[in-house]
Amino acid sequence: xxxxxxxxxxxxxxxxxxxxxxxxxxxxxxxxxxxxxxxxxxxxxxxxxxxxxxxxxxxxxxxxxxxxxxxxxxxxxxxxxxxxxxxxxxxxxxxxxxxxxxxxxxxxxxxxxxxxxxxxxxxxxxxxxxxxxxxxxxxxxxxxxxxxxxxxxxxxxxxxxxxxxxxxxxxxxxxxxxxxxxxxxxxxxxxxxxxxxxxxxxxxxxxxxxxxxxxxxxxxxxxxxxxxxxxxxxxxxxxxxxxxxxxxxxxxxxxxxxxxxxxxxxxxxxxxxxxxxxxxxxxxxxxxxxxxxxxxxxxxxxxxxxxxxxxxxxxxxxxxxxxxxxxxxxxxxxxxxxxxxxxxxxxxxxxxxxxxxxxxxxxxxxxxxxxxxxxxxxxxxxxxxxxxxxxxxxxxxxxxxxxxxxxxxxxxxxxxxxxxxxxxxxxxxxxxxxxxxxxxxxxxxxxxxxxxxxxxxxxxxxxxxxxxxxxxxxxxxxxxxxxxxxxxxxxxxxxxxxxxxxxxxxxxxxxxxxxxxxxx
Ligand code: BES
Ligand code: ZN
Ligand code: MN
Numbered sequence: 125x126x127x128x129x130x131x132x133x134x135x136x137x138x139x140x141x142x143x144x145x146x147x148x149x150x151x152x153x154x155x156x157x158x159x160x161x162x163x164x165x166x167x168x169x170x171x172x173x174x175x176x177x178x179x180x181x182x183x184x185x186x187x188x189x190x191x192x193x194x195x196x197x198x199x200x201x202x203x204x205x206x207x208x209x210x211x212x213x214x215x216x217x218x219x220x221x222x223x224x225x226x227x228x229x230x231x232x233x234x235x236x237x238x239x240x241x242x243x244x245x246x247x248x249x250x251x252x253x254x255x256x257x258x259x260x261x262x263x264x265x266x267x268x269x270x271x272x273x274x275x276x277x278x279x280x281x282x283x284x285x286x287x288x289x290x291x292x293x294x295x296x297x298x299x300x301x302x303x304x305x306x307x308x309x310x311x312x313x314x315x316x317x318x319x320x321x322x323x324x325x326x327x328x329x330x331x332x333x334x335x336x337x338x339x340x341x342x343x344x345x346x347x348x349x350x351x352x353x354x355x356x357x358x359x360x361x362x363x364x365x366x367x368x369x370x371x372x373x374x375x376x377x378x379x380x381x382x383x384x385x386x387x388x389x390x391x392x393x394x395x396x397x398x399x400x401x402x403x404x405x406x407x408x409x410x411x412x413x414x415x416x417x418x419x420x421x422x423x424x425x426x427x428x429x430x431x432x433x434x435x436x437x438x439x440x441x442x443x444x445x446x447x448x449x450x451x452x453x454x455x456x457x458x459x460x461x462x463x464x465x466x467x468x469x470x471x472x473x474x475x476x477x478x479x480x481x482x483x484x485x486x487x488x489x490x491x492x493x494x495x496x497x498x499x500x501x502x503x504x505x506x507x508x509x510x511x512x513x514x515x516x517x518x519x520x521x522x523x524x525x526x527x528x529x530x531x532x533x534x535x536x537x538x539x540x541x542x543x544x545x546x547x548x549x550x551x552x553x554x555x556x557x558x559x560x561x562x563x564x565x566x567x568x569x570x571x572x573x574x575x576x577x578x579x580x581x582x583x584x585x586x587x588x589x590x591x592x593x594x595x596x597x598x599x600x601x602x603x604x605x606x607x608x609x610x611x612x613x614x615x616x617x618x619x620x621x622x623x624x625x626x627x628x629x630x631x632x633x634x635x636x637x638x639x640x641x642x643x644x
Pocket of ligand 1: 398400416473475476477478502503504505506563564569592593
């Protein structure tokens with residue numbers, strides 16, 4: 125979708141659909157201009173009560189004299205001052221109604237989309253992201269397309285209109301960023317929705333290679349089972365053993381930052397189907413275990429956004445990909461394996477496979493001398509019990525890193541919540557026969573899974589996002605969400621901003637030192 129930003133008078137916009145925000149009393153510049161041009165039609169409609177004042181409620185005025193627009197879509201911002209929370213509802217209302225109005229282009233006025241607790245640029249970014257997300261379809265396996273209405277129009281051009289120049293540069297940047305995040309999310313959603321027979325570890329490897337082919341700053345390396353065996357990744361291989369599909373460890377190195385700058389590693393769980401293995405899962409909703417690679421999808425999605433925005437930072441995207449299947453070759457409960465780190469693991473439950481592939485990948489990540497490692501995984505059903513489908517679980521061995529990720533989640537409307545981790549939980553992993561077991565019992569399942577991973581992340585700052593509840597929707601709206609791409613990208617943007625600020629202060633101090641030395 126083409127999204128641009130433009131300064132101009134709302135009533136002069138030539139478009140199929142002009143979106144104007146309307147509050148209860150105090151109206152914005154665009155509203156006033158269009159109201160005037162239409163002989164006070166808008167205020168008359170409001171007075172008559174045709175637009176209910178709940179944030180995101182819409183009223184389509186199909187034909188109207190006095191303006192250049194073919195239609196006007198009035199969107200309620202509510203009775204109170206706009207906040208980030210209500211702005212999200214307003215944005216959702218805009219996007220749904222514009223799509224329903226079946227137009228190919230629209231102008232959305234940003235006048236009035238100014239939440240008190242966020243910048244106008246934030247709102248522009250959220251709107252652009254939502255618009256881009258709305259273009260997502262997963263129809264490649266349907267002989268008849270669902271959304272094909274008679275007119276067959278797709279919204280492909282949206283202009284964000286501002287009456288005054290204020291913050292134009294920031295808003296333009298934000299629109300580009302928001303759209304790129306939406307694009308990355310759509311890439312992630314597409315991989316998530318792809319069925320397990322198509323989306324295999326080899327398929328994910330191919331996707332990573334394709335992305336690198338189009339980008340000079342990105343290089344991809346794929347390890348197969350032979351290479352992993354040579355390295356000694358006994359834990360990873362214990363998962364993929366039971367499957368006919370070859371496991372892959374995928375590494376995408378993006379060099380957008382300074383030479384020698386330590387990278388941030390994003391590591392995704394890429395279990396392309398999780399049957400549970402010999403500890404077989406029950407049949408109900410087992411199809412949803414094709415989504416067990418959504419962590420990997422979010423890493424690939426974030427990489428798409430990173431290369432689109434050409435972010436000035438070094439990032440290593442890693443994907444630990446395997447299929448978890450029962451077979452005569454599969455690992456059995458009680459088996460003991462040796463991980464790349466040398467630590468031995470008693471596999472008490474073959475359904476706790478995510479941590480088994482991730483732990484070897486974490487050890488492998490040491491070679492990048494990372495500034496921080498963030499792994500993203502649909503790791504535990506227990507996380508859905510604890511936090512539901514709205515908030516991702518966060519576990520970390522570093523308070524600063526945890527705070528940064530939480531803040532990024534808040535900012536990006538892709539929230540996470542930190543869970544505790546200490547020795548008492550860690551002890552639950554003790555095994556009678558090996559260095560540790562791969563499960564810690566039913567209580568605190570998300571935390572013990574985090575403790576397991578932490579045993580492989582001792583040499584760097586590490587955080588783990590459990591996205592079991594947030595990566596996909598179940599039920600009628602079954603499908604991948606593209607989360608936590610927004611959180612990850614925001615986290616990187618924050619790192620970049622932070623580094624830039626530090627460079628400036630460093631330059632200032634060194635300049636000050638120079639002048640000082642000149643004086644003496
Ligand atoms: N992929 C699952 C976790 C999961 C389950 C995510 C349901 C989303 C919905 C993971 O591999 C798993 O099976 N975990 C087990 C761990 C248990 C055996 C300790 C679980 O959560 O039941
Ligand atoms: Zn799994
Ligand atoms: Mn499992």
